Amino acid sequence: VSLYDWLLFFHVAGAFMVVAGLVFLGVALIVAWRRERTDEAAVALWLAKPNARLFDVGGVALLIFGLWLVFHQDAYGITDGWILLGLGLWLVAAILGSRAARRYAAVADVAAAGTTPAAELRARVQDSTGLLLYVLTVLAVLIAIAVMIFKPGLES
Amino acid sequence: VTPGAIRPSDWELPVFLHVLGATLLVGTLSVAVVALIAAWRRDRPAQVAFLSRLGFWTLLLGVFPSYWLMRIPAEWAASKEFDDTDDEPAWLGIGYLVGDLGLLLLILTLVLAGIGAYKLRRGDEARSGLARAGAVLATILLAAYVVAVWAMTAKPG
Numbered sequence: 195v196s197l198y199d200w201l202l203f204f205h206v207a208g209a210f211m212v213v214a215g216l217v218f219l220g221v222a223l224i225v226a227w228r229r230e231r232t233d234e235a236a237v238a239l240w241l242a243k244p245n246a247r248l249f250d251v252g253g254v255a256l257l258i259f260g261l262w263l264v265f266h267q268d269a270y271g272i273t274d275g276w277i278l279l280g281l282g283l284w285l286v287a288a289i290l291g292s293r294a295a296r297r298y299a300a301v302a303d304v305a306a307a308g309t310t311p312a313a314e315l316r317a318r319v320q321d322s323t324g325l326l327l328y329v330l331t332v333l334a335v336l337i338a339i340a341v342m343i344f345k346p347g348l349e350s
Numbered sequence: 351v352t353p354g355a356i357r358p359s360d361w362e363l364p365v366f367l368h369v370l371g372a373t374l375l376v377g378t379l380s381v382a383v384v385a386l387i388a389a390w391r392r393d394r395p396a397q398v399a400f401l402s403r404l405g406f407w408t409l410l411l412g413v414f415p416s417y418w419l420m421r422i423p424a425e426w427a428a429s430k431e432f433d434d435t436d437d438e439p440a441w442l443g444i445g446y447l448v449g450d451l452g453l454l455l456l457i458l459t460l461v462l463a464g465i466g467a468y469k470l471r472r473g474d475e476a477r478s479g480l481a482r483a484g485a486v487l488a489t490i491l492l493a494a495y496v497v498a499v500w501a502m503t504a505k506p507g
Binding site: 200209214215216217218233241343 | 359365366369370372373374376377378380381384388396397400401404408499500503504505
């Protein structure tokens, strides 16, 4: 197993953690979306908790090992269009994703306290700003994965 | 080793779909594992039942479809990269082994978690050994998929 392969593994593992973080938040939102009971909404939103940690740790690993790969592999250059696009998408996902994570972590804390009526929790879960942040983060990550695999502009 | 720099362009769509399926598979399985283990550790019967159901439905509606999104493009990509006369590299063998045995384990996990969640919902029992067995199997499955991710990227052999 070469250094390139190990770097690729840790880079890809970071991507898996980022997607897992988004899946945790997505499942939490879907399950909490129409909950009639506060305790069930609280348990569902508790599932959003690992989101921030997975997203942060995975995002950092993705960036560090991705950049290491770029400098290690002669075929890649930091100014290549697909790498700059990937870095831009990483930045967009990091900013929007961390804002979405903070927003829903706060909703999870409110739900865990158990004093907020279910209707109010539902309103917070269905808040359009939070959802927009989440959807845009998912899109940025999806496009970033496509860019990393299709590598537009790189000669075969 | 096939660095992306020299990967032919007609492999890229199946590889993209395979990677997308694999990331969703690991993500949804992680959620199911957390839900099933949380159900195991909680004391309140209503929460145990709710988390067990959540774990089961995540397995059924998240993990199972993601498995096929990972597995079908994997076969497509392998058919482009290797023909029948090629010797199968070790990493591909690990991928097939984890993928195919993993499907059996996934189906078994689904059955156990499903029956466990059903019994908990009906209130037949406050704790379900079947749901706990499902949690253990799902955790083993997740560990196997992490090994597969390593094999697919580090490509031993």
